[in-house]
Amino acid sequence: MEAIQETAAAAPKAEPSTRRVPPGPPTRGASVFSRIRYGLNFFFDPFGFVGGRFESYGDTYFVAAENQPGLYVFRKPEDVWAVLVTEAKKFRKTHSAFRELGQVLGESGLLTTDGDTWRKHRRIVQPAFSPKRMSEYAEVMIEETVREARSWEHGKRIDLADAMMELTLRIVARTLFGHDASGDVDAVRDAMRTLQDGLVGAQLPIPRWMNIGLQRQERAVATLDALIARMIETRRRQGGNGQVDLLQRLLDARDPETGAELTDTEIRDHLVTFFLAGHETTSNALTWTFHLLGENPAQRARLEAHLDEVLGDRDPTPEDFPNLGFATQVLEEGMRLRPPVFVMARQAAEAVTIGEWELPAGSEVVLWLWHTHHDSRIYPDPERFDPDRFAPDAKAALPKGAYLPFGQGPRTCIGKHFALMEGTLLLATIARRWRLEPTGAAPKLHARVTLSPKNGLPMIPKKR
Numbered sequence: 001m002e003a004i005q006e007t008a009a010a011a012p013k014a015e016p017s018t019r020r021v022p023p024g025p026p027t028r029g030a031s032v033f034s035r036i037r038y039g040l041n042f043f044f045d046p047f048g049f050v051g052g053r054f055e056s057y058g059d060t061y062f063v064a065a066e067n068q069p070g071l072y073v074f075r076k077p078e079d080v081w082a083v084l085v086t087e088a089k090k091f092r093k094t095h096s097a098f099r100e101l102g103q104v105l106g107e108s109g110l111l112t113t114d115g116d117t118w119r120k121h122r123r124i125v126q127p128a129f130s131p132k133r134m135s136e137y138a139e140v141m142i143e144e145t146v147r148e149a150r151s152w153e154h155g156k157r158i159d160l161a162d163a164m165m166e167l168t169l170r171i172v173a174r175t176l177f178g179h180d181a182s183g184d185v186d187a188v189r190d191a192m193r194t195l196q197d198g199l200v201g202a203q204l205p206i207p208r209w210m211n212i213g214l215q216r217q218e219r220a221v222a223t224l225d226a227l228i229a230r231m232i233e234t235r236r237r238q239g240g241n242g243q244v245d246l247l248q249r250l251l252d253a254r255d256p257e258t259g260a261e262l263t264d265t266e267i268r269d270h271l272v273t274f275f276l277a278g279h280e281t282t283s284n285a286l287t288w289t290f291h292l293l294g295e296n297p298a299q300r301a302r303l304e305a306h307l308d309e310v311l312g313d314r315d316p317t318p319e320d321f322p323n324l325g326f327a328t329q330v331l332e333e334g335m336r337l338r339p340p341v342f343v344m345a346r347q348a349a350e351a352v353t354i355g356e357w358e359l360p361a362g363s364e365v366v367l368w369l370w371h372t373h374h375d376s377r378i379y380p381d382p383e384r385f386d387p388d389r390f391a392p393d394a395k396a397a398l399p400k401g402a403y404l405p406f407g408q409g410p411r412t413c414i415g416k417h418f419a420l421m422e423g424t425l426l427l428a429t430i431a432r433r434w435r436l437e438p439t440g441a442a443p444k445l446h447a448r449v450t451l452s453p454k455n456g457l458p459m460i461p462k463k464r
């Protein structure tokens, strides 16, 4: 998160130059005081803070840093597309924003690696997301959701954010690791919360013994590590038993040249990455979507009519997924307004031109997806919840780079189809049975690694 906060990161020293740069705020000192003040401003209202910058400086702004190439901040779809797709080869993910995440996810997981290491590991895990696997996963998604939906009572308030977190965690653990996570939900949820806050707090420039955020982060990582070590140990003891899930794939993988197995650390890094990336995001997407439906009863009524038409009075089956198009549109509009991953970051590995700007090697780049998704030039009346924006024709007419909740290009989300299918099936299974009523004021945004509602989301299920 550090460079996303516009704090200059350690990058190759730049020669003093007269290169033309976008407008931006005045160069800030590197003093501890200035860093803390800056960090706090960002911490409390990142969207307002960055939105103000775009208002002042335009679609691209530049944050200069002493002796370093500086930070370029983009929101225009064509610039986002250029960084992620057309010029992707000139960027790497070893951006300072990922350094803290790397401490948790390790050095082999897909999210935080680059180059040959990333390519080798992406190749190993990709088959776990093949179409055949997907339809098996769909069975589990529906089964777990029916179990969850049956446990609710008419009129009895639930915390929907907690419920979605537990449900998506159970689904990812069962589908990818063949593990029943029911007994681990509390430990993982607490670890996740700690990590979300710790990743920000842990960077404060204060000594380790004073840094409670860092200490909590280390404890959370230890909890996750212990759980994952248990999962690997159990599977090794039991043997594969014909399993073809992600865990088995990692245990069976052999280097084509040396025949070497993956090390325990490599397997651990993958599992932590999939555990975290594979449930937190989908859970937030669903939580926000139910919140938006609660605030927009007319759209909720359209969704219910759609579900009645496609499903009648039965739960969905995996085969229903392609016919639940309006439910997918609802989810897509939910992720436009509340993108679980609201910002992306890169570092230029070599000189590269983006739009009218020439970025030297070492420049840091931040793509504010939130601001692209809320741009009234692309989405008229952008705060309005309108699933018709994602009707097939309207979606096809969107400019490239205007809607990227899963990223794009070589580093696009490996779980995109998993998440769209899971989100649609969960939405359909729940909204068919329950009308979720809001209980009060809209929740505040909690923008950390992902975007969640601050203090959860109380809702009241009413039988349909």
Ligand code: HEM
Residues within 6 Å of the ligand: 110, 111, 122, 172, 273, 274, 277, 278, 279, 281, 282, 285, 339, 340, 341, 344, 345, 404, 405, 406, 407, 408, 410, 411, 412, 413, 414, 415, 416, 418, 419
């Ligand atoms: C609504 C749900 C989800 C959202 C919004 C989301 C978003 C994203 C985004 C934006 C990226 C790209 C980040 C970048 O380029 O810097 C990404 C990458 C990734 N996601 Fe997801 N994701 C979701 C669900 C999932 C699921 C269900 C899984 C796994 C089961 C998953 C696993 C990953 C992994 C492993 C990567 C790294 C891919 C690579 O670099 O090769 N995600 N995700």
